[in-house]
Amino acid sequence: MSAVQDGLRRRRRRDRGLRQTRTRRRTVNEREKALLDEVDTRLFIGGEWVDSSSGKTFQVRDPATNEVVAHVADATEEDGIAALDAAVAVQDEWANTPPRVRSDILRRAFELVRERADDVALLMTIEMGKPLAEAKGEVTYGNEFNRWFSEEAVRIAGRYGSNPEGTGRIIVSQRPVGPSFFITPWNFPFAMATRKIAPALAAGCTVVIKPPQLTPLTTLFFAKLLVEAGLPKGVVNVVTSASSSRVSAPIIADPRLRKLSFTGSTEVGRKLIAQAAEGVLRVSMELGGNAPFVVFEDADLDKAVDGAMLAKFRNIGQACTAANRFIVHESVAEEFAQRITERVTKMKIGRGTEEGVEIGPLIDSDAVDKAVELVADATERGATVVAGGERLDGPGTFYQPTVVTGVQPGSAILREEIFGPVLAIATFATEDDAVRLANDTEYGLVSYVYTEDLQRGHRMIERLETGMMGLNAGVVSNAAAPFGGVKQSGVGREGGFEGIHEYLSTKYTFLPNA
Incomplete structure (x- = not known):
């Protein structure tokens, strides 16, 4: 077969593929x-x-x-x-x-x-x-x-x-x-x-x-x-x-x-x-919710990263149960952030009907503006954006899945419900610090805790002020379980x-x- 014939064959195959794609879309x-x-x-x-x-x-x-x-x-x-x-x-x-x-x-x-x-x-x-x-x-x-x-x-x-x-x-x-x-x-x-x-x-x-x-x-x-x-x-x-x-x-x-x-x-x-x-x-x-996601120094990081991806990016972060504040022990914070960033940078963005899409659009332009404002406030206070952090040009209301590290006390992103694909990491040194940071909110819907210490897990059940908790789990909702919060997360x-x-x-x- 000549080079010309081979080229024609490849072109016909390509054109047929394009027709199939158009038919599929239609x-x-x-x-x-x-x-x-x-x-x-x-x-x-x-x-x-x-x-x-x-x-x-x-x-x-x-x-x-x-x-x-x-x-x-x-x-x-x-x-x-x-x-x-x-x-x-x-x-x-x-x-x-x-x-x-x-x-x-x-x-x-x-x-x-x-x-x-x-x-x-x-x-x-x-x-x-x-x-x-x-x-x-x-x-x-x-x-x-x-x-x-x-x-x-x-x-x-x-x-x-x-x-x-x-x-x-x-x-x-x-x-x-x-x-x-x-x-x-x-x-x-x-x-x-x-x-x-x-x-x-x-x-x-x-x-x-x-x-x-x-x-x-x-x-x-x-x-x-x-x-x-x-x-x-x-x-x-x-x-x-x-x-x-x-x-x-x-x-x-x-x-x-x-x-x-x-x-x-x-x-x-x-x-x-x-x-x-x-x-x-x-x-x-x-x-509303402001869910803490606490990772202790003895946590299984493979489980914690998998749970974080579910707790944060499910529904494009637009969930009252979404993890809002990632409170990570200082000894594992860098490794946790690296692993999360590797996963986040590979996420496919697009219309939800497209194959393989993991991040769809936010519900409207106001939601995108909110994500932009919260990330900007965090970085102005000393945090670092290590992945994402940008709105995407239209059509549609898209915002990149984002990881922010070194979030400082007083940042709006720690107080306000994000409702978007932004994962914000702050660190702690002791168990008491973790509990204080987790409970430092008027909300109390759900919390997530990762630890391999069973006794510590039981202490967290008692000490964290939320109506629900995922212990080494990034999703808690189930029709057979009572869903609801305490404090200003509802009755x-x-x-x-x-x-x-x-x-x-x-x-x-x-x-x-x-």
Whole structure:
């Protein structure tokens, strides 16, 4: 074969490869379009899909491209109250629905989500930006709440026994709290919806949910699957809005509402708690975090580095459970930083649907600005950027995965929730120093500790002021475990045996002896 023929053959092979690539991209785009077309972007009230009473919509954008992917109904105050009306109207009927029926509906929802897992994951990646592999992980995790609470629905129990005086019987029973209102965040669009909806339905409570403006599509799609699972009309209602306060305030002020659950910032949580106080509502608040990641001198650094990558860069660092402050013993800090930097510099950045991408876009330009400001403040105070540290040119809102060492006391990056792919390392000398640094925050959601000393691990369980802890583990969330924090990280628990009790009220009855 001549050189010319060989060159022509290589060109034909290259051109065929390019055509295949274009076809593959076109197929992905067609799949995305078909999926987006399947999502009903109207309000879901009383079992019906309806337009906003104002006729207005708001845009949802893909943060990786800044392209508009959907126009979603923008609910008014009247729409919010209509949703509550629908929930109130069927509350008694749903509360008296046999637990096995409620259980079976949740189980069917679990099966339907599992069948459509790839679609739910892709929808999240489109509207939120997380890598597709992580989105699939969220579907698996979030769907476990459907399965877990389908099992808990038939295990709601009370107690019966004699009083100490022997004059009668004590009967303790559990009843549904009543109509519940949920406000969910943009960073885990599926899991945050199921973590609230599933226990409420299991307990016999009806629901109004306001998904986030930035990522409402996943919740709307889940509502569709709940209908397919056989959920009666009015039991779950979805109101989307560009203004959370406009829709939320009248619902919270309505005396028929009995429960409020919110996941988001502590600042907003405080305001909602104040509003809820007027009606003495039951509240569950999963608020901000400032998680310490403590590495002792005896830690297995291989485990610690693997855990750090998960705890920091999962969901592009946009998680309330993300490790925020890496507090590393001075004897291993340099080696830890080197190993982390090697891993971070190899991370692939891009749109979450692209193969091998580990870092997608931040949710919006404000999030990028926040990362830039925190890193700049740290370096001005003496820290060193050893990897990343730059925003990337658009389209999309990307920021490089970043490692900052030598972070000094007083740096904003140690006080404020980063919510981005920035790993900040400070050092300590003694165990008491580590505890003091870890607890030096108004937040108390989760902590991570790496040590091979079992006794020290037990001391950390007792001494660290957080509602959750990962001991030699970089991920703690599980549907079977109680998720929640202390201090200004919130009140109440989601998941576990404890989760369903957030939606139950305890009633005591005394029955005297005949």
